[in-house]
Amino acid sequence: MGISVAAALVALVAVVAAGGWGVHGQFIGFYGISCPRAEASVTQVVTDAFQRDPTIAAALVRLLFHDCFVQGCDASILLDNPGGEKSAVPNQTVRGYEVIDDAKAAVEAICPGVVSCADIVALAARDSVVLTGGPTWLVPTGRRDGRVSNGLAATVSLPLPTLTTPVLTQIFLSHGLTQDEMITLSGAHTIGRAHCSAFSNRLALNDPTLDSAYAAELRAACPSANSQGTVPLDPTTPFTFDNNYFTNLAANRGLLTSDQDLFNNLGSQFLSNLDSTNANLWQLKFTSAMVRLSTLNLKIGALGEIRKNCRATN
Template identity: 35%
Template sequence: MGRSYTLLFILVTILVLVAAATAQGNRGSSRGGGGRRPRVGYYGNRCRNVESIVASVVRAHVRSNPANAPGILRMHFHDCFVRGCDGSVLLAGNTSERTAVPNRSLRGFEAIEEAKARLEVACPRTVSCADILTLAAREAVVLTGGQGWRVPLGRLDGRISQASDVILPGPFDPVDKQKRDFAAKTLNTIDLVTLVGGHTIGTAGCGLVRGRFFNFNGTGQPDPSINPRFVPLVQNRCPLTGDASARVDLDDGSVGRFDTSFLRNVRSSRVVLQSDLVLWRDPETRAIIERLLGLRRPSLRFGTEFGKSMVKMSLIDVKTGSDGEIRRVCSRIN
């Protein structure tokens, strides 16, 4: 009887200690992540209006300059593919990610900073810049006619931002390299094609695309895989001796509208980036485009798939617990 009582006492003691440790861990995660992955409704009563505040600010900035919509969406992609979705692209500095060549044309930083300033008034030291950028990317899609999705929140901001870390999928990459780059970030080929479909809004610099339309691989001729009716349109917008910083639409005929027009243009070889055009030549990516366009069964709904892929991308290497912080200002660490 005495031995049984002793064993029971030890068992109860262990259970109490485990429960206490669990409770302490939960309290820690509510303050700084505690190793938990982001989730929908993370802020709860601590910041009820976080989504509406971000939406209001982004709406105003897109209204004043429509280029901010694709700019914010692209910024989110560039953030998540370098050191994970931690807002590191927002940090300023002489050697920060912002200074890397692919990031010099990013826009929309002012919208993120304004949203952060408003949230610091409404919910001081609560909402991370990484979460603000993720919410802003969804709002950019919705404001241009796309379908919304539920955004998991609870990321922390990273403390490191180095231009040398900025290695992104490039505009001349073949399909196999694109697949490898996305797979390295836990994204599959459906995610690749769907996220590239985000090129339905936005522009590219003439200096980036001009070679394909005037002197492909040193031939003195346009890329023969481009639709010949499309060639003179881009040549007129990006003349050989024109301004290299001038912009040309990524989605001819449907600029500023989040729809499947871009994917139809890929099918018709009417796109300006080589990395986009080659998606139609690869059997796997071509089949996915056909499914997104309803030309092959089982079909995929572009809006729904885009939201799913954005959620997957937004969870790449997120910072939680002691890995990060909640910045007071998005452009600098605390």
């Protein structure tokens, strides 16, 4: 544990340069000629939606994650076909589809048949982080939209909020993401809300890793496992994209089992501590991890299509 913050930053920048931007740089500015106003158009739609409902930011970040973890980042979660990903239990609370529809309509109005729904999902997630005070990054574009959406694949691929760190680590590794990237990306839980059912198991078991005062607050908000309410994932600054998620873990105020176990598990405690005390380092790591996440199993060229309607294949 003798690594210094400065050394960690230098090492991370080297990794990003060699394995992140270098590999995916061919997609940066993909629409520079074919649709130069594409990104600005998406940003405007997301900004308008955020001004109407600030909670949409977390929803759009989550939408990207749930899309990319099933058959890659191909907007397959948007398809309305029977038995598709939307039908899977982990996706029952996913939202933000209407914002993507509006963004698609905006780019179609200026550049018909050019911008993929998959790229819009990735851009919307980035814009959502920025709107809540987080860092920005260059989003690699040029994805094609997938033609298949499978609910069973979503059920198998998406992690549950009750999983422990070793199990989560294996899931992320199976998608080509490291444990450190998993911890870093989990920091996105600094914004957003969770339904009572997502953490009711901890209240029922009187989880000793849950701060007692915080547990009392949660019981007041969710008196039973069937309660329909929601609570912030970050009770400290629920609408600000900061590293308080990690600070909360250190105080046993992580909401989900999967979150709190990241800190309690010996294999990842040091990394959680590092993120909780170095906000700039975490944000740098987060942008790199988001690029990695948003470029999983890309479909390019003939492997996909540019949908006219994000909810249906051509």
